[in-house]
Amino acid sequence: MNRDPMNSAFDMYRMMAAAAEACTRYAWAGPAQGAATPTDTAQQMARLYMAFVNSGYRYLARWAEISAKRYPEFAALSSGMGATRLVTDAEMAALVDSLRAYLREMSDLPVEEAKRLQSEIDAIMGAQNAAGSEKAAAAGPADPQTRGRRRARAKR
Amino acid sequence: MTDVAAESIGNEPPPLHPVDEAVISRLGYGPDVQRLRTGLFEWVATASDEMRPQLQWQFCGRAKYFRPLTVFACCRASRPDRVSPEILRGAIAIELLHNVSLIVDDILDASDERRGVATLHRRFGALPALMASGYVVADAFRMLAEDAMGIRLLAELLRRLGVAECLQWRLRRQPLGVEDWRVLAGEDTGTMFEVCACMGARSEDLRKFGRLLGMLYHGCDDVGDARGLEALGGGGDEDVRDGILTLPAALAIRDSRIRAQFCKADPTVAELQETADAVRGRVEEAEVYLDGLADEARAEAFTRAPNPEPLFALIDHTRQLSRR
Numbered sequence: 001m002n003r004d005p006m007n008s009a010f011d012m013y014r015m016m017a018a019a020a021e022a023c024t025r026y027a028w029a030g031p032a033q034g035a036a037t038p039t040d041t042a043q044q045m046a047r048l049y050m051a052f053v054n055s056g057y058r059y060l061a062r063w064a065e066i067s068a069k070r071y072p073e074f075a076a077l078s079s080g081m082g083a084t085r086l087v088t089d090a091e092m093a094a095l096v097d098s099l100r101a102y103l104r105e106m107s108d109l110p111v112e113e114a115k116r117l118q119s120e121i122d123a124i125m126g127a128q129n130a131a132g133s134e135k136a137a138a139a140g141p142a143d144p145q146t147r148g149r150r151r152a153r154a155k156r
Numbered sequence: 157m158t159d160v161a162a163e164s165i166g167n168e169p170p171p172l173h174p175v176d177e178a179v180i181s182r183l184g185y186g187p188d189v190q191r192l193r194t195g196l197f198e199w200v201a202t203a204s205d206e207m208r209p210q211l212q213w214q215f216c217g218r219a220k221y222f223r224p225l226t227v228f229a230c231c232r233a234s235r236p237d238r239v240s241p242e243i244l245r246g247a248i249a250i251e252l253l254h255n256v257s258l259i260v261d262d263i264l265d266a267s268d269e270r271r272g273v274a275t276l277h278r279r280f281g282a283l284p285a286l287m288a289s290g291y292v293v294a295d296a297f298r299m300l301a302e303d304a305m306g307i308r309l310l311a312e313l314l315r316r317l318g319v320a321e322c323l324q325w326r327l328r329r330q331p332l333g334v335e336d337w338r339v340l341a342g343e344d345t346g347t348m349f350e351v352c353a354c355m356g357a358r359s360e361d362l363r364k365f366g367r368l369l370g371m372l373y374h375g376c377d378d379v380g381d382a383r384g385l386e387a388l389g390g391g392g393d394e395d396v397r398d399g400i401l402t403l404p405a406a407l408a409i410r411d412s413r414i415r416a417q418f419c420k421a422d423p424t425v426a427e428l429q430e431t432a433d434a435v436r437g438r439v440e441e442a443e444v445y446l447d448g449l450a451d452e453a454r455a456e457a458f459t460r461a462p463n464p465e466p467l468f469a470l471i472d473h474t475r476q477l478s479r480r
Contacts (some may be wrong), residue, residue, distance in 0.1 A: 026346075093333060093410035100335040112364070119361070 015055035055117040064151035072103040169193040173218045188228045210288040218271040228354030229470045235299040246306045246355040252296040259289045310353045316347040329399030329419045337406040340408045346370035368453035378402035379478035396432045407438035
């Protein structure tokens with residue numbers, strides 16, 4: 001079967017992104033018990049790592065998707081231009097619009113992916129902090145010395 | 157007091173227009189819109205005696221409430237609980253500012269009618285209309301005095317709307333393209349819906365969705381106007397006359413002859429007619445472009461909203477506007 005290589009790349013990246021996302025969601029579903037442990041930190045780091053990997057694949061998948069959508073348009077619009085006949089103004093204007101749309105989509109892509117990754121990082125860190133707060137509350141009031149240090153840390 | 161001020165406001169908002177009521181019910185926002193209208197009505201009733209007749213004229217007539225609907229839809233798409241008083245106040249404030257933009261547009265366009273009745277400045281004169289718009293802006297901010305995020309969003313809306321209007325006016329009769337239309341539509345109508353989305357979601361998550369929905373609304377309105385011309389049997393279009401870059405116009409001026417006529421400061425009647433015909437001839441191509449824009453909005457809603465169904469319904473409703 002003949003397939004556009006860009007579509008194949010898009011499919012591959014998309015599947016990898018989906019797999020990474022599934023890992024991020026389900027791999028460490030069980031909440032840790034008791035006080036913060038090295039395991040908690042390891043889990044958080046693993047989640048962050050998977051979020052980064054996932055984001056990278058998602059970025060590449062979207063990059064390939066945009067290209068797969070736009071390249072055939074360019075080919076159709078520019079086929080035969082200049083070689084066998086004169087290019088009309090309308091054809092040139094359509095090509096320019098298409099190129100500008102491609103550039104816009106490509107320039108929006110890293111910004112949007114960065115925002116999405118940031119929100120995922122915030123969610124992971126937020127979940128960890130919430131779990132930490134619950135554990136601290138369950139452990140009862142800390143001694144005055146510890147409380148003082150925590151407040152100082154919070155104010156930095 | 158004027159004769160309008162002497163009229164009794166009554167205790168209940170006037171009934172919705174049946175067409176608007178049907179849309180609101182179909183989308184499932186009847187009770188929320190009822191609360192919104194009650195809030196608006198109470199605000200009008202407590203306004204200054206001097207200003208109340210103008211406000212009653214502007215706010216107690218027919219309205220589609222599409223911007224508040226967007227706020228409510230984004231609220232539902234983001235969280236399961238019902239519309240909070242804070243979000244309701246935000247929706248009212250946005251409806252107030254939307255009306256300010258209508259009042260100013262009507263004065264600038266010297267429009268005689270809106271929603272089937274005389275425009276505010278035709279009914280009361282330019283000065284009372286302009287002063288009413290200032291009064292409404294001030295009260296919209298006062299309404300959100302306890303809501304820092306709401307205040308920031310309203311300020312953003314007014315600032316960006318002002319810039320967008322100046323930009324659109326400066327770029328009249330220019331040989332621009334579809335990508336330029338995207339920028340103009342995104343900054344004009346897109347800004348309004350971006351703010352609606354942020355106000356409803358109480359976050360930035362649906363901002364891009366709002367922008368895309370606003371652009372879709374803007375484009376559907378452009379195409380609907382062009383179709384309206386067709387139904388009326390042709391003639392000069394105000395947008396064509398003023399050289400405003402609508403979506404069908406952006407497609408039509410890819411042709412060098414039409415582009416030259418579109419860019420002329422003083423086209424003849426025949427040239428205007430030819431340009432208007434060319435614009436109408438691009439309506440189907442514009443519809444295809446709008447289908448793509450609707451798909452972009454759906455993809456964004458699917459990606460960003462925990463419950464995208466209310467947003468899909470909003471997109472589908474908006475997409476129908478060009479086929480009215």
